[in-house]
Amino acid sequence: MKKKQKNLNEAFKELEEIVKKFENEEINLDKAIPEYKRALRLAKFLEDRLKKMKNEVEEVGK
Amino acid sequence: MIFSVSEFNEFIDEYLDSVGEVVVEGEISEIRINQGKWVFMTIKDESASLRIFSFTWTLKNLSSLTEGMLVRVKGSPGLYKKNASFSLQASEVLPSGEGALRLAFEQLRKKLSEEGLFDVSRKRSLVSFPEKIGLLTARNSRAYSDFIKIINARMGGLKIYFYPVQVQGEGAVDSIINGLDFFNKELLDLDLLVITRGGGSLEDLQAFNDERVVRKVYASKIPVVAGVGHEADVSLVDLVADLRASTPSNAAELIVRDKKDVIQQIEFDKKLIRQTIIKNIDERLEVVRKIKSIFQKFTQILSLKISNNINTISNSVNSLLTHQINKLSNLKRLLRSLNYQNVLRRGYSITFSEDGSVLKNNTMVKLGDKIKTLLYNGKINSKVLSLNYEEKTKKS
Numbered sequence: 001m002k003k004k005q006k007n008l009n010e011a012f013k014e015l016e017e018i019v020k021k022f023e024n025e026e027i028n029l030d031k032a033i034p035e036y037k038r039a040l041r042l043a044k045f046l047e048d049r050l051k052k053m054k055n056e057v058e059e060v061g062k
Numbered sequence: 063m064i065f066s067v068s069e070f071n072e073f074i075d076e077y078l079d080s081v082g083e084v085v086v087e088g089e090i091s092e093i094r095i096n097q098g099k100w101v102f103m104t105i106k107d108e109s110a111s112l113r114i115f116s117f118t119w120t121l122k123n124l125s126s127l128t129e130g131m132l133v134r135v136k137g138s139p140g141l142y143k144k145n146a147s148f149s150l151q152a153s154e155v156l157p158s159g160e161g162a163l164r165l166a167f168e169q170l171r172k173k174l175s176e177e178g179l180f181d182v183s184r185k186r187s188l189v190s191f192p193e194k195i196g197l198l199t200a201r202n203s204r205a206y207s208d209f210i211k212i213i214n215a216r217m218g219g220l221k222i223y224f225y226p227v228q229v230q231g232e233g234a235v236d237s238i239i240n241g242l243d244f245f246n247k248e249l250l251d252l253d254l255l256v257i258t259r260g261g262g263s264l265e266d267l268q269a270f271n272d273e274r275v276v277r278k279v280y281a282s283k284i285p286v287v288a289g290v291g292h293e294a295d296v297s298l299v300d301l302v303a304d305l306r307a308s309t310p311s312n313a314a315e316l317i318v319r320d321k322k323d324v325i326q327q328i329e330f331d332k333k334l335i336r337q338t339i340i341k342n343i344d345e346r347l348e349v350v351r352k353i354k355s356i357f358q359k360f361t362q363i364l365s366l367k368i369s370n371n372i373n374t375i376s377n378s379v380n381s382l383l384t385h386q387i388n389k390l391s392n393l394k395r396l397l398r399s400l401n402y403q404n405v406l407r408r409g410y411s412i413t414f415s416e417d418g419s420v421l422k423n424n425t426m427v428k429l430g431d432k433i434k435t436l437l438y439n440g441k442i443n444s445k446v447l448s449l450n451y452e453e454k455t456k457k458s
Contacts, residue, residue, distance in 0.1 A: 007191070007193065008190075008191035008193065008219070009189050009190055009191045009193075012190055012191060012324075013190075015328070015331060016331075018335065019331045019334060019335060022334060022335045022338040022339075023334065023338075027338065027339070027342055029339070029342060029343070029346070032338075032339050032342065033339070035335075036335050036336070036339060039331065039332065039335050040332065043328045043329075043331065043332050046324070046325075046328055047325055047328060049219060050217070050218070050219075050321040050324055050325055051321070051325075052218070053217075053218030053219030053220075054214075054218050054219070055210075055213060055214055055217075055218055055219070055220040055221075055222060056220070056221050056222065057210065057222045057224055058221070058222070058223055058224065059223075059224045059225075059226065060223045060224065060225050060244065060248070060249070061225040061226070061240070061241060061244045
């Protein structure tokens, strides 16, 4: 089953949570490597989205 | 007709009475209170001034009147008959223009503040990366173009729903309220609303100080960011909003991060994680190295001890073996010496009876028995021809 794609907020929040764990330096090496890989995937997702997207303006109410 | 002074003053005073109440607008240039009872004021315009007279109990809002304020004075012209000084006896002095607006603003601000509309605790936080934004501002305005320009420069991927509103003048209040209602009914999933306009006078910004607009913003289910006027302009909508921006451009800066900064932050995060892992591995390696070093030293000591022990054991074994070898050699020599061949070699012989028994005495044979005698280099077969007995003492 395909996982629901994260939005920017969720992805950034998860990345920041991973970073916080590493900032505390209380890491378990067995878990650290998979989390680092996860962080890299999140970073790539964010960077790709940030670089590519344009804004759209729609007039409403009339 | 010739008047006396007092008659003339009386005449003019009566004439002025007939004018009735008038309203005169001017700027207060002087205001003073005498003995806590009488109020003397002067108002002016560009070319003239007018003295105002009243009583402290008549002017209820006296404390809000200040020099420089534009006011409208309602009163009756009169002449002080004693010296013919002309003044307007005021029944009411109200702020006019910006003064009035400022007073009304302060009164409403106080009232709404006491109700808790501006409490910091009720301000909602905004998402870091909004994706859907509602925008209320004037079409083709500088505020609109500034806001959109900054947003586009900082971040992409946004869907902006623009509801054009009137931002000043008659109809502005209803226009803004309609916009807020629209978003709160039709687009409740927006991340935030932005209400913004450029700078102007207090009168220009009046719609954003209207109580109905302020309450509508307060009731919005969608978080509101307000950027009304310039930095120095603080409207009531600014105070009730979840976040206040100083200008339309500042509103765009506050609601979205610059993607360059975000990308830089992400790069920093990746580097931090990588460095933390490397540092952790290095620390563990260092521990392993220390353990290995300790173990090596221990092994060396142990090897030395074992080596010493082996030497000791080896020496002991050697010594034991040597002793045993010597013992064996001695035994061998003894055995060799006891070897019957060596006895025979010395000239002795062994005689056997016919049945093979070794003859130890002559009673074991009789005359005529066949016997064998073993010598060093062979055997002799013979017969017993005679037997001679000798007395021997038995050994115990």
